[in-house]
Amino acid sequence: MFRARLILLYSHLSAFGYMLNPSCIFCKIAAGEAPANIVYQDELVTAFRDIHPVAPTHVLIVPNKHIQSVSHAEAEDEQILGHLFTTARKIAEMDGIAAGGYRSIVNTGVHSGQTVFHLHMHLIGGQHLKYPMG
Ligand code: 5GP
């Protein structure tokens, strides 16, 4: 049933001409063509649990459209970029970590540690997180 809804959303995305990169794992997850534990999806973003979680909640929120990184985002992508944050808040509430606090991280480029070159926000929480970063 959920898969059927994903397929429907994918045809909807294709119909609107979203750029999907067939060799990109996060494009495949957003399109329902690769397995993932999806916790939320709408017309702009898909959120799924990280395969190697670093905290009790570790969710990746990705645009359905293929954008390589923040460095590749255009002015027309501003709605998507803002939506990553409001989706993070929604999932934090769903996972019961909003009150305790959480971290939203977007790595950009090799020096930051970005390893998957499809823009994504890490939502991490559910425990007291280490600080400082860098
Ligand atoms: P980055 O280092 O690029 O900011 O983060 C990439 C994240 O994607 C890592 O935390 C990694 O564990 C996660 N990841 C990589 N491949 C997959 C995958 O196929 N499925 C899921 N769920 N997470 C992945």
Ligand code: ZN
């Ligand atoms: Zn992609």
